[in-house]
Amino acid sequence: MNDDRAALRRTMRERRRALPAAQRIASAEALAARLLALPFFPRSGHVAGYWALDGEIALHVWQMRLPRELSYCLPVLHGDDTLRFAAWRPGAPLANNRYGIPEPDVPEDQLLRPDQLDLVVAPLVAFDARGHRLGMGGGWYDRSFAFRVDSPAPPRLVGAAFAVQQAEAIAPEPWDIPLDAVCTESDTFLVSP
Numbered sequence: 001m002n003d004d005r006a007a008l009r010r011t012m013r014e015r016r017r018a019l020p021a022a023q024r025i026a027s028a029e030a031l032a033a034r035l036l037a038l039p040f041f042p043r044s045g046h047v048a049g050y051w052a053l054d055g056e057i058a059l060h061v062w063q064m065r066l067p068r069e070l071s072y073c074l075p076v077l078h079g080d081d082t083l084r085f086a087a088w089r090p091g092a093p094l095a096n097n098r099y100g101i102p103e104p105d106v107p108e109d110q111l112l113r114p115d116q117l118d119l120v121v122a123p124l125v126a127f128d129a130r131g132h133r134l135g136m137g138g139g140w141y142d143r144s145f146a147f148r149v150d151s152p153a154p155p156r157l158v159g160a161a162f163a164v165q166q167a168e169a170i171a172p173e174p175w176d177i178p179l180d181a182v183c184t185e186s187d188t189f190l191v192s193p
């Protein structure tokens with residue numbers, strides 16, 4: 001039910017915003033270690049994160065610990081309503097998108113299509129142990145990675161969240177793309193295909 005999804009979004013957004021600073025800092029460290037330990041973590045290529053906001057679990061520790069052979073990318077909203085991605089390191093130019101989220105300010109020819117990534121860490125509002133994800137409601141990740149329904153990884157899709165964002169079960173919508181894993185500060189959920 002849509003009411004259920006709206007209510008769950010509200011509850012979980014409040015929960016993640018309410019976490020104290022000390023816990024957010026420790027959780028970002030623990031999350032980084034879990035992401036780097038994923039059995040399918042790529043050795044080279046492009047990995048995507050996100051610019052954390054609204055209480056989302058931060059990825060800066062993970063970004064700093066990435067092996068040199070991997071480039072860290074951020075999502076860029078594209079005119080066709082799907083995401084593009086662009087490499088970003090601290091200090092490189094940013095511009096706010098329509099939601100006020102900073103994204104790399106790069107020429108069109110430096111944008112990567114979703115299928116050019118090796119691993120994508122997706123922000124989420126709520127998740128369940130089977131890899132179902134509820135996002136902010138824009139459908140951006142589902143539209144961008146819809147091709148994963150009938151083609152194998154890469155890219156691997158990994159949700160990142162605080163453990164308090166886990167829901168008992170999220171009934172998937174027809175367009176929802178299941179995650180390959182979800183990492184929190186205290187758990188790694190691997191989803192079997």
Ligand SMILES: Nc1nc2c(c(=O)[nH]1)N(C=O)[C@@H](CNc1ccc(C(=O)N[C@@H](CCC(=O)O)C(=O)O)cc1)CN2
Pocket residue numbers: 050051052053056075098099101123124135136137138139140141
């Ligand atoms: N950090 C981060 N970056 C991300 C996402 C995300 O969830 N987190 N997205 C994941 O898809 C995409 C952006 N999607 C979004 C979808 C809806 C809203 C939204 O409704 N925001 C406001 C309303 C703000 C406005 O419209 O001006 C809200 O919080 O109510 C924001 C981002 C790409 N980048």
Ligand SMILES: Nc1ncnc2c1ncn2[C@@H]1O[C@H](COP(=O)(O)OP(=O)(O)OP(=O)(O)O)[C@@H](O)[C@H]1O
Pocket residue numbers: 133134135136137138139140141142143146173175176
């Ligand atoms: N593959 C798709 N094709 C067309 N429309 C889609 C597709 N995937 C999602 N949508 C649209 O996006 C809307 C929002 O979907 P949903 O509520 O699942 O978003 P979300 O996963 O929470 O958001 P986000 O990925 O931006 O964090 C849906 O109502 C649907 O109309």
